[in-house]
Amino acid sequence: MIMICADGCSMIDRRMAFMESELPTFKEKNPQLEVVTELIRGQHPHLKGFYKNKNERVVCVKNMTPEDILLYATRLRNALGRKVVKLRTRHVTKHPSVQGTWTTDVKF
Amino acid sequence: MAHRRCLHSALLHATALISLKKSPSLSIVKALTSKPNPGITTSNLEPSWFIPWSYIRHFSSRKSDDSENEAEMEESSDGEGESDEMASDMVRDYSPEEKEAEAAAIGYKVVGPLQRSDRVFKDYEPVFAVVQIGSHQFKVSNGDSIFTERLKFCEVNDKLILNKVLLLGSPTQTIIGRPILPDAAVHAVVEEHALDAKVIIFKKKRRKNYRRTKGHRQELTKLRITAIQGIEKPEIKTDGKPLKAAVKKPEKIAATA
Numbered sequence: 001m002i003m004i005c006a007d008g009c010s011m012i013d014r015r016m017a018f019m020e021s022e023l024p025t026f027k028e029k030n031p032q033l034e035v036v037t038e039l040i041r042g043q044h045p046h047l048k049g050f051y052k053n054k055n056e057r058v059v060c061v062k063n064m065t066p067e068d069i070l071l072y073a074t075r076l077r078n079a080l081g082r083k084v085v086k087l088r089t090r091h092v093t094k095h096p097s098v099q100g101t102w103t104t105d106v107k108f
Numbered sequence: 109m110a111h112r113r114c115l116h117s118a119l120l121h122a123t124a125l126i127s128l129k130k131s132p133s134l135s136i137v138k139a140l141t142s143k144p145n146p147g148i149t150t151s152n153l154e155p156s157w158f159i160p161w162s163y164i165r166h167f168s169s170r171k172s173d174d175s176e177n178e179a180e181m182e183e184s185s186d187g188e189g190e191s192d193e194m195a196s197d198m199v200r201d202y203s204p205e206e207k208e209a210e211a212a213a214i215g216y217k218v219v220g221p222l223q224r225s226d227r228v229f230k231d232y233e234p235v236f237a238v239v240q241i242g243s244h245q246f247k248v249s250n251g252d253s254i255f256t257e258r259l260k261f262c263e264v265n266d267k268l269i270l271n272k273v274l275l276l277g278s279p280t281q282t283i284i285g286r287p288i289l290p291d292a293a294v295h296a297v298v299e300e301h302a303l304d305a306k307v308i309i310f311k312k313k314r315r316k317n318y319r320r321t322k323g324h325r326q327e328l329t330k331l332r333i334t335a336i337q338g339i340e341k342p343e344i345k346t347d348g349k350p351l352k353a354a355v356k357k358p359e360k361i362a363a364t365a
Contacts, residue, residue, distance in 0.1 A: 075302075078302065079301070084306075093249060098278065
């Protein structure tokens with residue numbers, strides 16, 4: 001499904017708070033996810049989501065409260081890896097007509 | 109000049125009297141408002157520089173202004189606090205299952221259990237339904253995806269049953285609801301909760317030095333329709349070509365009240 005890995009920076013304390021309090025509950029609620037924490041020096045803390053369609057989504061969580069970080073993590077979890085593009089139609093179908101497409105020749 | 113001074117003093121005395129009359133109400137207001145001292149201390153400091161009659165006037169007017177402002181601020185802050193509390197209470201009160209069910213009824217959906225290893229995705233069936241989800245209506249068939257507003261109380265990979273079905277159709281039959289069909293049900297699965305692309309709201313008034321930029325991302329839910337119930341489904345496998353060939357179709361319209 002989705003793999004999320006949280007990368008941390010040694011600068012910000014809130015990231016530590018998130019890692020201690022929110023991450024374990026997040027891991028438990030989502031057993032299907034592989035959650036990896038890495039410490040990368042010189043970078044701001046961010047969340048990376050790896051999706052099944054080989055898409056990566058990066059969210060910077062610099063200076064964010066643990067609640068906000070959890071919100072972004074759940075957003076990454078809820079979303080598919082599709083590209084964020086303006087929707088063309090709200091209804092996507094392969095078979096648009098069941099009773100036949102109407103033309104001016106159709107008579108009921 | 110003397111006349112002016114007399115008038116001036118008369119006015120001042122009048123204002124002093126008026127302020128003195130107002131003072132009991134002001135004292136009551138002061139008792140009600142529990143504002144800290146800074147507003148009052150400044151007014152206490154300033155009158156010392158003035159003559160007693162002007163001292164009274166400034167003191168009372170300042171206090172009246174402060175107290176009025178304080179009262180307004182208090183009321184507005186209380187109102188906002190109450191509304192904020194109400195909003196937060198509204199969010200928290202949804203935890204009981206009854207209220208979730210009510211809210212789900214408003215959104216025309218019933219959350220079923222999560223699916224695990226259920227084969228819900230069937231082949232295409234030539235049946236369609238017109239379903240309503242929270243003021244938007246969709247003509248839906250098996251295997252379609254629909255983007256709706258963010259639905260609360262359902263997470264990814266949840267089964268939903270959409271109650272409000274307005275029309276059911278198949279190649280041979282059409283059932284029209286008035287306005288909804290009571291026995292029909294459309295099953296769907298929540299695919300994702302995602303944010304739409306960013307829309308930039310740009311406001312400008314020309315030659316008036318006014319320009320505002322605001323970004324907005326709408327929260328959407330993607331539903332995949334899995335099954336439609338409530339109509340007889342034909343078992344013919346080749347659906348597309350005979351349907352297009354037949355211009356007149358035997359349609360039995362059964363109106364259900």
